Amino acid sequence: xxxxxxxxxxxxxxxxxxxxxxxxxxxxxxxxxxxxxxxxxxxxxxxxxxxxxxxxxxxxxxxxxxxxxxxxxxxxxxxxxxxxxxxxxxxxxxxxxxxxxxxxxxxxxxxxxxxxxxxxxxxxxxxxxxxxxxxxxxxxxxxxxxxxxxxxxxxxxxxxxxxxxxxxxxxxxxxxxxxxxxxxxxxxxxxxxxxxxxxxxxxxxxxxxxxxxxxxxxxxxxxxxxxxxxxxxxxxxxxxxxxxxxxxxxxxxxxxxxxxxxxxxxxxxxxxxxxxxxxxxxxxxxxxxxxxxxxxxxxxx
Numbered sequence: 106x107x108x109x110x111x112x113x114x115x116x117x118x119x120x121x122x123x124x125x126x127x128x129x130x131x132x133x134x135x136x137x138x139x140x141x142x143x144x145x146x147x148x149x150x151x152x153x154x155x156x157x158x159x160x161x162x163x164x165x166x167x168x169x170x171x172x173x174x175x176x177x178x179x180x181x182x183x184x185x186x187x188x189x190x191x192x193x194x195x196x197x198x199x200x201x202x203x204x205x206x207x208x209x210x211x212x213x214x215x216x217x218x219x220x221x222x223x224x225x226x227x228x229x230x231x232x233x234x235x236x237x238x239x240x241x242x243x244x245x246x247x248x249x250x251x252x253x254x255x256x257x258x259x260x261x262x263x264x265x266x267x268x269x270x271x272x273x274x275x276x277x278x279x280x281x282x283x284x285x286x287x288x289x290x291x292x293x294x295x296x297x298x299x300x301x302x303x304x305x306x307x308x309x310x311x312x313x314x315x316x317x318x319x320x321x322x323x324x325x326x327x328x329x330x331x332x333x334x335x336x337x338x339x340x341x342x343x344x345x346x347x348x349x350x351x352x353x354x355x356x357x358x359x360x361x362x363x364x365x366x367x368x369x370x371x372x373x374x375x376x377x378x379x380x381x382x383x384x385x386x387x388x389x390x391x392x393x394x395x396x397x398x399x400x401x402x403x404x405x406x
Contacts, residue, residue, distance in 0.1 A: 109180035110194050113163055114156035118377045121249065122152045124278060128253030132268050135402060140260055147209055147256045151217055151249075154202025158224045160195040164188050165228050174296065210259025216252040220245060235310035239286040239319075246282030247275050271343075273334035280327040284360070285376045287323060288367050291316040295371065320367075324360055331356050347400050355393035362386050 125148050134140035163170065163181040170182035180186035203221065207214030227241045254270045261268050294311055334340055335350040362385055366372040372379060379386055 106186070106190070109186040110160075110190075113160045113180050113186060113191060113194070114198070115159045116152075116156070117381070118159070119148075119152040119155070120377050120381075121246070122148055122155060124246065124249045125151060125253035125256070127250050127274060127278075128255075128257045128268075128270060130397065130401065131270060131274060132254070132257050133401065134257055135398065140257060143209060143256055143260050144253065147206065147213055147252070150202050150205040150209065151220075151252060152202070153198050154206065154217055154221055155224075157195045157198030157202060158221055158228070160191050160198065161225075162228045164191050164195070210256055212255035212259045213252055216248060216255045220248040220252065223248065239283060239290060242286040243279045243283035247279050250275055250278040271334060271337070271340060273330060273337060273340070276330045277327065277334060280323055280330050284320070284323045284327050285363070287316055287319045288363065289376070291320070291367065292372065320364075324364070327360060328353075328357060344401060345405070349397075349400055351400060352393055352396050355389055355396065359386065359389050359393070362389065 126144060129135050129140060129144045160181075163179055166176075167182055167188065170176040170179055176182060181188065181191050199221065203214065203217055206217040223241065223245055227238070227245070231241045232238045254268065258268045290308065290311060291313065294308055294313060294316065332350070332353055335353060340349060362383070363376070363379070366379060366383060366386075381387060
């Protein structure tokens with residue numbers, strides 16, 4: 106049973122919550138012990154709350170998941186984990202995750218509650234509305250990034266230190282998440298074909314031509330937003346002229362690689378799995394992170 110619970114928690118999807126560390130890195134607190142400790146704790150607490158919503162979502166989507174070739178193997182859809190037991194685990198995970206987040210900081214806890222609320226509205230209503238479904242997913246990713254910043258602010262507030270994160274980073278997070286969400290919808294549409302609208306009403310409103318157009322628009326917006334952030338005057342001033350723009354090629358390659366997986370290999374259904382299973386993507390993400398840390402934290406002079 107524990108194995109089925111862990112699978113329903115989708116621990117592998119906790120990689121999405123690593124965006125919480127963006128606040129730690131870009132506010133130059135990556136080498137500050139108390140901030141690192143709080144961010145690590147916040148990552149696990151936020152992830153537990155997210156897992157609670159994953160379990161709840163599987164309960165709500167039970168019948169639709171049984172129509173999906175992959176989701177039908179999930180423990181709840183397959184009948185290996187009862188809905189009663191799943192509901193109990195969902196409540197426990199949400200209570201621990203949200204309760205711990207509030208104890209860690211009111212700003213952070215409030216953002217975690219906002220994320221859970223948005224996810225619940227998405228599961229109940231918005232996932233059935235074309236276009237709003239992918240926009241909601243992207244907004245959820247922005248709340249993840251904002252949670253990391255609010256966690257730093259909770260720690261910094263007693264000392265009166267002002268913590269500011271460029272809105273361009275939130276814009277980057279939004280467009281990147283939107284890009285991945287649209288790619289996922291395209292994969293679902295291709296996989297389910299005639300059963301697409303039965304699995305999710307919003308899929309019936311999409312077609313491959315529309316999704317390809319959306320991919321093209323969002324791809325350009327993602328690269329542009331990140332590039333503008335790295336060369337914006339406030340960014341250059343904040344990081345004292347450090348060449349953050351040198352990380353642009355990593356972002357560009359990552360997007361190109363995902364497009365290759367989507368169009369050349371008919372993948373794109375689960376970005377979190379591709380991060381681990383596709384070696385070029387994993388290596389690129391690691392190199393981007395290393396380059397970012399070296400550029401921002403290498404001692405001056």
